[in-house]
Amino acid sequence: MNKTTRRFASVAVGEKLPPLTIPLTAGLIIGGAIVSRDFTPVHHDKKAAQAVGLPDVFMNILTSNGLMGRYVTDWAGPECTLKAIDVKLGAPNLPGFIMTISGEVKSRDEAAGTVDIAVSGDNNVWGTHMSGSVRVALPKEA
Amino acid sequence: MVAKIADKAAIVGIGATEFSKDSGRSELSLAAEAVKKALDDCGLKPSDVDGMVTFTIDQNEEVDVARAIGCEDLKFYSRIPYGGGAATGTLLQAAMAVATGVAEVVVCYRALNGRSGQRYSDGVSGNLITGSAIHYGWYMPFGLLTPASWVAMFTQRYMHQTGCTQDALFEVAHSTRQYALNNPAAFFYQRPFDRAEYDTAKKICAPLKLFDCCQESDGGCAVVVTTPQRAKDLRQPGVLINGVANCLAKDQEEMTSFYRPEIARIPEMDIAAKEAYAQCGLRPDDIDAAVIYDAFSPIVLWQLESWGFCNYGEAEAFVKAGNLRPGGRLPTNTHGGQLSEAYIHGVNGIMEAVRLVRGTSVNQPKKTVNHALVTSGVGVPTGGAILGRMA
Amino acid sequence: MTPEEITAFEAKVQAYVGGEVSAPRTGKDDVNKAMIRHWAEVMGDENPVYTDEAFAATSAKHGIIAPPTMLLTWAMEGYSMAQTPAPDAKLDVQRELHAIFDAHGFTGVLGTNTRTEFYRDLRPGDQITSHQTIDSISERKNTARGVGYFVETVNTFTDQTGAKVGRQVFRVLKFQPNVATAEAKAATSDDAMPAAPARIQAPRGHDNAWWWEAIDAGKLLIQRCKQCGTLRHPPRPMCGVCNSTEWDSIESSLEGEVFSFTELSYPKFPGYPYPLVCGLIQLSEGTRLVANIVGCEADKVYIGMKVKGKVERVDDKTVLPNFYPA
Numbered sequence A: 001m002n003k004t005t006r007r008f009a010s011v012a013v014g015e016k017l018p019p020l021t022i023p024l025t026a027g028l029i030i031g032g033a034i035v036s037r038d039f040t041p042v043h044h045d046k047k048a049a050q051a052v053g054l055p056d057v058f059m060n061i062l063t064s065n066g067l068m069g070r071y072v073t074d075w076a077g078p079e080c081t082l083k084a085i086d087v088k089l090g091a092p093n094l095p096g097f098i099m100t101i102s103g104e105v106k107s108r109d110e111a112a113g114t115v116d117i118a119v120s121g122d123n124n125v126w127g128t129h130m131s132g133s134v135r136v137a138l139p140k141e142a
Numbered sequence B: 001m002v003a004k005i006a007d008k009a010a011i012v013g014i015g016a017t018e019f020s021k022d023s024g025r026s027e028l029s030l031a032a033e034a035v036k037k038a039l040d041d042c043g044l045k046p047s048d049v050d051g052m053v054t055f056t057i058d059q060n061e062e063v064d065v066a067r068a069i070g071c072e073d074l075k076f077y078s079r080i081p082y083g084g085g086a087a088t089g090t091l092l093q094a095a096m097a098v099a100t101g102v103a104e105v106v107v108c109y110r111a112l113n114g115r116s117g118q119r120y121s122d123g124v125s126g127n128l129i130t131g132s133a134i135h136y137g138w139y140m141p142f143g144l145l146t147p148a149s150w151v152a153m154f155t156q157r158y159m160h161q162t163g164c165t166q167d168a169l170f171e172v173a174h175s176t177r178q179y180a181l182n183n184p185a186a187f188f189y190q191r192p193f194d195r196a197e198y199d200t201a202k203k204i205c206a207p208l209k210l211f212d213c214c215q216e217s218d219g220g221c222a223v224v225v226t227t228p229q230r231a232k233d234l235r236q237p238g239v240l241i242n243g244v245a246n247c248l249a250k251d252q253e254e255m256t257s258f259y260r261p262e263i264a265r266i267p268e269m270d271i272a273a274k275e276a277y278a279q280c281g282l283r284p285d286d287i288d289a290a291v292i293y294d295a296f297s298p299i300v301l302w303q304l305e306s307w308g309f310c311n312y313g314e315a316e317a318f319v320k321a322g323n324l325r326p327g328g329r330l331p332t333n334t335h336g337g338q339l340s341e342a343y344i345h346g347v348n349g350i351m352e353a354v355r356l357v358r359g360t361s362v363n364q365p366k367k368t369v370n371h372a373l374v375t376s377g378v379g380v381p382t383g384g385a386i387l388g389r390m391a
Numbered sequence C: 001m002t003p004e005e006i007t008a009f010e011a012k013v014q015a016y017v018g019g020e021v022s023a024p025r026t027g028k029d030d031v032n033k034a035m036i037r038h039w040a041e042v043m044g045d046e047n048p049v050y051t052d053e054a055f056a057a058t059s060a061k062h063g064i065i066a067p068p069t070m071l072l073t074w075a076m077e078g079y080s081m082a083q084t085p086a087p088d089a090k091l092d093v094q095r096e097l098h099a100i101f102d103a104h105g106f107t108g109v110l111g112t113n114t115r116t117e118f119y120r121d122l123r124p125g126d127q128i129t130s131h132q133t134i135d136s137i138s139e140r141k142n143t144a145r146g147v148g149y150f151v152e153t154v155n156t157f158t159d160q161t162g163a164k165v166g167r168q169v170f171r172v173l174k175f176q177p178n179v180a181t182a183e184a185k186a187a188t189s190d191d192a193m194p195a196a197p198a199r200i201q202a203p204r205g206h207d208n209a210w211w212w213e214a215i216d217a218g219k220l221l222i223q224r225c226k227q228c229g230t231l232r233h234p235p236r237p238m239c240g241v242c243n244s245t246e247w248d249s250i251e252s253s254l255e256g257e258v259f260s261f262t263e264l265s266y267p268k269f270p271g272y273p274y275p276l277v278c279g280l281i282q283l284s285e286g287t288r289l290v291a292n293i294v295g296c297e298a299d300k301v302y303i304g305m306k307v308k309g310k311v312e313r314v315d316d317k318t319v320l321p322n323f324y325p326a
């Protein structure tokens, strides 16, 4: 990952973040549920997922939340501070799918030194898995 | 030859259901309620109805609507194709039927669960019937799948040809939302909206952004058309159909007329306008207010040109001068339009044009409205109607 | 359910709104480097302030911090949450509420939204306590998954000093699984894994199949009237100029310019690569066609831009003409 942190002044509204493509393995989906301490069976037990109408285990919201946060902090750099994250889930993420996350700077708050990024995560089978916005504070001076 | 149809029919009743994002009931129930309310509005009974007109895409069969509201015998039933292009086309059918004596009381209706049911923004897919499938096959593999995407292609070209800017689109989007603030039936009732929200909203298909697009809605609307003689005895003042015309122009496709020498204009609407004016001898200067079909904001600009309120390429200047606003030259979409009231395929627009002539719009202009224009969808075979006061 | 039953049920669940879900719950583990590392590994998060002691120490963070999105994790109940409680067990309020939903057939549960605010970075040693209340229950909704209710809970998080460190709102759908589809899918589940779709194919009929077959073979053809020589696209069975039904075709040079275009941003359809630009291409032969403009940023496309086409495979099922900046 990029070890330098973006400065507030260098970011412009309309700037697009580089897309990030993540192959969704059962390991990521089950592992994401476990490391977030979410043991709801639909996230690790295929039979339980099938009982609610999906063919396989599906990603829990905390993993989606974590990936969206990671996407923005990857771009912003290690000294940024995540202030808020708002995630809306759409189509489920299943093993074997590929998710591409994209983002764009929507606004800047000069006084607070924060920028708001609109983020979308789209999988290649069912479309938009998550959409939302992330607020991140960036250092003002070099 | 000009059709002899001017003032041979009048709109006497209007009715609508609530507009919502999830009606929770059948389209037939919406249609029946709208038709019944339109009849109640003018004091006619279902047994007075002897004709019905709707859109080919409407899912409510005439037989079902007739039985639902308890009609007697119908002598006339007819449908108009091409989505929202049918809105005022229904009036043409009704006026012809009434003028020729084929029917005396004709109800025009349109009811849809356009948000909770099949959504137009979902676009076309592989599951289409033959003729249409072959047609959309020239666009589907490339991802040009939605009404917004087809309209965007014309809009980009129009802006290039005329120098029109996003400011003009915003003016259309904003003026209707200002009107909707006062309309309790509108989705944008009392909802503030400004340029910052417009600019930062989701991009749909460049140059169209979210607020350039209409409200996908559930709801039904109906109007009752009868003879001017009979109109005199009814509960509401009749509103004459002064002129009404439809046109399918040369090299037209359904939403994708991309192959004409120039695509930054809408010849079908130019021709319908010329025909409607010729029928009644009125001119653009005689039109006091308008309801201009606004599935997307740019299509309002083109229609202002088609109907002669300004010259080709001058719509931006016309709207930026405030002409669509209260007190402007042509108060337009005073109910909030389909951008902000609801998208009932233009039939809610016919209702508002009737209100403008009656003098009962929630945003009734201060001046007397002797004549109001109402138009149908753009990109398809289309048309419009000029409505006026009865003597 | 009858309307009366629905009213009674809704009154019963609405009574939970505003209530505390349980006594404040303090995390079983304090914020610690091991759980942070496990999280970072799975998420593929290489941010050095989470795992690289030396980097973190000299950074503006002055030491290791936890990924902010782990906030709720520090106060999760863990494995026991998903076990069936003993019949006589005292349920917390949220479980009690969910049990009422379950008993009325609303057995499905799906997280739909979460909104979090972070008040400070968390560091190893912090002890997180969650205070959870049920904020609202929506009216009955028809959703794609089935009929249900959105239940919104609010978690406020405090640290060992009692100071607030963050707040997270959760929206969960409790729904009646759409049984027909659930069973149908589950029954064939092992073969039912959906595959990545191709683009929507153009249906092929009498008047257009030859054109698409030529595309499959790598050629862009233009229909030509045999009698008067007029070119036409899209193909149709009769010449509009002379009414001849005799036609042949010429192969396009694939040279052209952009007559109009749009970038398709929303909605995104599965099977299509975004960002995606559609152009209306004026070919040098005189006809136009719609095709994708590729090989340049969407905001670099302009009307009048010279382009050169290439017929190429775009997915497993589809061959299309693509146009590149010339």
Ligand SMILES: [Zn+2]
Pocket (backbone or CB within 6 Å): C225, C226, C227, C228, C229, C230, C239, C240, C241, C242, C243, C244
């Ligand atoms: Zn010919």
